[in-house]
Amino acid sequence: MKDIYNPETFREQGYKIIDILTDYLEKATSGDIEEVLPPITPDEMLTKWSGEFPQKPTHNTEDIIKKVIGLSNHLHSPRYIGHQVSAPLPNAILSTLASSLLNNGCTIYEMGPAGTIIEKRIIQWMAKLIGYDDTSDGFLTSGGTLGNLTALLAARQAKAGYDIWSEGTKEDNKLAFLVSAQTHYCAKRAIQIMGLGEKAVVSVETDENYRMTIPAIQEAYNSAVKSGRKVIALVANAGSTATGSHDPLEEIADFCQKHDLWLHIDGAHGASALVSEKYRSLLKGIEHADSVVWDAHKMMLMPALITAVIFKNGKNSYEAFSQKASYLFEKEAREEWYNLAQRTMECTKGMMGLKLYVSLMTYGTEFFDDYITRMYDLTKKFADMIKNSPDFELAVEPQSNIICFRYLHKDSSDIKKEILTKGSFYLVQTKLKDETYLRCTIINPLTTEQTLLDLMQEIRSLQIFSTASPSFV
C-alpha cells in the first residue's frame, strides 16, 4: 500500500504527463489539430472505452491520458467557438494539480484553511468590482446552475414573508419570480426545485435586442398579481445565454426597489466584463442587485467549475439554507464566516478558488481586462464582417462576445452538422423567434479575425447532404 504514494514514481510519471499535456497544448493552441471535435457517435465512443477493470495493474496513466486527449473536444483550438466554456490558462491548470493533491474542501475552515481564505479574497475582489461595500459577502460554488439556485433560495427566504424554509409553501401565499424570457433554463429549474411550481415562473418578454424593458416587466408583474401571486423577485441577465444580451440593470433596479423585489443578476457569463475598462458600463446598475452570480469558468479562462455567489448584504448569504430569517440568526453562527457549509449547497466542496487566485496573482488583472476587451471587440468586428456580406445575416447586434447569424443559402442546422462532421470548427446553434441561427462564443484568446473569415469561407464552401448527417450532433 505504501508503494502507491511512492514520491519517485509520482515525480517520474508527473514529468511524463506534463510532457504529454505540453505537446497537446502546443498542438491545440497552434491550431494544428485537424478535428476540433472528433466526429464519433456516442455509440462508437462507448466501444472505445472498456468498463472491465483489471484486478492487477495492466495500464499506465500516460496511455489513458493520451487516449482521452485524442477523443475530446479541443477547447484550446482557436477554431473552438462554441459554448461558453473557456480554454484554461496554464497556471490555472497547474494549480488544479495542487488542489487535487491537497484535496482540502472549502466548507469547513479546518478542512481547507488556506483555500477558505483564498476564496474570501476572490469574493472580496469580485464584490469590489461589482461596486458593493464591505458589508457584502459570498462564496464559491460548483457552477452557475447551483449558484443561481442558491441565490434564489436566499431570495425566497428573505422575501416570502414567513419562514418558508421551515414551514414550506402555503396554499394561500403563492409566490412568483419574474424571469426574462431569455434567462438560462437553470433559473426556471431552480424555482421548480424549490417546489413553487411552473406558474411561479413569470416570463418577461424581451425587445428586439433580447433585453427586458420596464413596460414588459410591469405587464408581467401585473398579470402575476392579478392571478393572486405575491411577486418576490426578479432575475435579470448580464448577459443572456443565447445572444449575450445585457438587461438595463439600472432601470430594473429602480423597478425592484419600488415594488420591494429581490433583484438577482445572473452574470454567469457577462459579469467578467466588470474587469474590462471599456465594457464594464454594460453592467451599470449591478451594484443595486441583492445577489449576483459570476462564473469564472466562462470568461475568466478557468477550468470548470468555479462560480461566485455574492450578496450585497452579506447577512443574506446565510438565508438560502437558514432555519430562521437571518435577523434571528444566533450571533455566534454568523460569526463563523470561515465555515462556509452553513451557506453552500455542497458539504464537501473543491478548493476551487486556488486556480483563479494563482491566475490573478501571476498574470495580473490587466491581462484579463485585455482578454475580455479583445474578445468583445473581435465579436463586434465579426458582426461587421457578417453585415458586409450579402450572403450572411446577423440575428442581432452583439452586446458581448456571443454572436448569432445565418447563411442565407443553407439551413443553419445542416451547416452546424456538416461543420462538426468535418471537425473544422466547433460552433453551436440556437433558436431565436422560431428561426434557427448559428451561434458562436468568441472565447478563445487565440481566435483571430482570420479564423472568422475562414469560418465564413468554410460555410460558403460546404457541400450539404442533409439526409446523410451523422447522429452525434
Ligand SMILES: Cc1ncc(COP(=O)(O)O)c(C=O)c1O
Ligand atoms: C447566463 C447563464 N447562466 C447560468 C448558466 C449555467 O451555468 P453552469 O453551466 O456553470 O451551471 C449558463 C450556462 O451557460 C449561462 O449562460
